[in-house]
Amino acid sequence: AQSVTQLDSQVPVFEEAPVELRCNYSSSVSVYLFWYVQYPNQGLQLLLKYLSGSTLVKGINGFEAEFNKSQTSFHLRKPSVHISDTAEYFCAVTRGGGANNLFFGTGTRLTVIP
Amino acid sequence: EAGVAQSPRYKIIEKRQSVAFWCNPISGHATLYWYQQILGQGPKLLIQFQNNGVVDDSQLPKDRFSAERLKGVDSTLKIQPAKLEDSAVYLCASSLMETQYFGPGTRLLVL
Numbered sequence: 029a030q031s032v033t034q035l036d037s038q039v040p041v042f043e044e045a046p047v048e049l050r051c052n053y054s055s056s057v058s059v060y061l062f063w064y065v066q067y068p069n070q071g072l073q074l075l076l077k078y079l080s081g082s083t084l085v086k087g088i089n090g091f092e093a094e095f096n097k098s099q100t101s102f103h104l105r106k107p108s109v110h111i112s113d114t115a116e117y118f119c120a121v122t123r124g125g126g127a128n129n130l131f132f133g134t135g136t137r138l139t140v141i142p
Numbered sequence: 143e144a145g146v147a148q149s150p151r152y153k154i155i156e157k158r159q160s161v162a163f164w165c166n167p168i169s170g171h172a173t174l175y176w177y178q179q180i181l182g183q184g185p186k187l188l189i190q191f192q193n194n195g196v197v198d199d200s201q202l203p204k205d206r207f208s209a210e211r212l213k214g215v216d217s218t219l220k221i222q223p224a225k226l227e228d229s230a231v232y233l234c235a236s237s238l239m240e241t242q243y244f245g246p247g248t249r250l251l252v253l
Contacts, residue, residue, distance in 0.1 A: 072233065126239065127237045
């Protein structure tokens, strides 16, 4: 089975500062990796995904993530955050190939301080 | 394109009562998922359907939870009887291939 560890449960950052949210995964097979964002009282919105190819993937709202197979990581980054980025961020992994169950981390609460 | 629809958005019941949640996936998506998200945790899969067949229900507490997807489109998740620990957000997702798209969820509070 696959699993995900999000090392930081809360990350406070000042507006316009850069941010990195860390995600490490565990799997014995090839994987697909995802980052989702959850705003209060809403469902999960896809930010970006890695399926194959270039290890640097760009998503919506200026976010990007880098897949590092040797370190089994998929950290999320943004060079300059906005107040509107305040939300819960979830990293998720699934077995590669087709429609499979997603395994989620416990989430990182990003709080952007004015 | 319409997203995944869920209803109701909120539900409050007393323990031992029953409750049902409804999900309408994105048109054409063959795979439908129900996840349970307890406060402070990531979502966990309850059941996965491929068309109207069950692919994975290994984490579904079958003594109290049931789900169906008649005609391979809409789905209903039921809890009977509910326990206090069932208080959570129930998320429905659908996919065509590997990418899952989520609905707004149903927030359940069991008193």
